[in-house]
Amino acid sequence: MGNFVWSGCDVTELANRFGTPLYVMSEDEITSRIRTIKACFDDRYERCSTYFASKSFLTRDMLRILMREGTGLDVVSGGELYLARAMDFPPDMIMFHGNSKTASEIGDGLDYHVGCFVCDSVEEMLLIDRMAGLRSVSANILLRVTPGVEGHTHKYIATAGFGSKFGIPLEMVNDAVSIGMKLGNASLRGFHFHVGSQFMDNSCHIASLEIVLGLISRVYGELGFVTSTLDMGGGFGVAYVDSEQPQPVDSFICPMTELVERFCSDLGIPRPSLVTEPGRFIVGPAGITLYTAGSVKDVPGAGTYVGVDGGYPDNPRTALYGAKYDALVANKYGDGPLKRTTIVGKCCESGDILIRDINLPEIARGDIIAVKCTGAYNYSMSSNYNKNPIPAVVMIKDGQPRLSVRRQSYEDMFSADI
Ligand SMILES: Cc1ncc(COP(=O)(O)O)c(C=O)c1O
Structure with missing residues (x-):
């Protein structure tokens, strides 16, 4: 019937112009989503701020958007910090x-005077303190704690259950805080x-928050430690397929913020930022990926397989987590009749299946x-597996596409290979 239009652009034209596989991002959607969070958090309550988890998507353009919108940045590596620094992202x-x-990443963070380190262990906290001393600088620290709440999500993306590799178990937090309160160069916040x-x-956010608030009150009562900052993480779900119906983001954030206010005022504890x-x-939801169909084959007993020019290297989530996606045929949008189809990636892995059993119009190469x-x-999770180059990223604003990250060439891919 026609061509699919997304964020004001005919995406078939984008595929023809920029090639495939192609990541297409909508700056308008990103901006609107940042503003939605800020409206129900930063702007609604005092001393609240949003830090974008850059592990989910990091490019220079993304940093420009975050700086324009006044959003903070969560980094987890020297590489993420490197790009932030290269773009003069405000260190605080x-x-x-x-x-x-x-140690080298910690050194980079101290040299750039990042606003805060989130420590995953006492050992790391002591290292940061020592390294800050050697540089004659100070550092702010938060301790990552493990509330012990089992997440209702895939086990590889649940991080707060008992025995998790992340954070400090609750029963060890008092000792960690006692040590943290005596540091000379780092300040436990x-x-x-x-x-x-x-x-x-x-439900998991609220259950975890209740536990952490109990902890805040315990260390206040027993050690006199005043929590000046509480970072409540991320984790707000999105709908990948129609059957997923996440609660709106304010129904995560508002009850959490209100719970903190109530708890602190009831117990007479200073309310943290x-x-x-x-x-x-x-x-x-601000991104789609475009592929070109290649080989199409009917396999008796299995259905129709459509191979595309990407897959695991640009989207390992299906193989890692069994992630579900929805798709359409951009140049046959609205066409029928529909046929049960499985879209598979081009990698030499049986698990490289992008979408199993989806109803789509008949697809041809x-x-x-x-x-x-x-x-x-x-x-952000893309790789060169099977030596496939990393696709380009196109950013759309006001219906105008621009190349945001150019496609890796074969030369780029092998440029570090001596
Ligand atoms: C510590 C931390 N904060 C924030 C996030 C962002 O999570 P999400 O993308 O689900 O909001 C993650 C991702 O797993 C994380 O590990």
């Missing part, structure tokens, strides 16, 4: 995460928790397939 608005930061990713409702650090919510909701953890 950077939160340095990571459960296994190297409070706590961080993150329940995991892609949550459909707020609050931080949230969403990634997927901001960029997930050369058709353009658009997979929806690929803005988060796709470009």
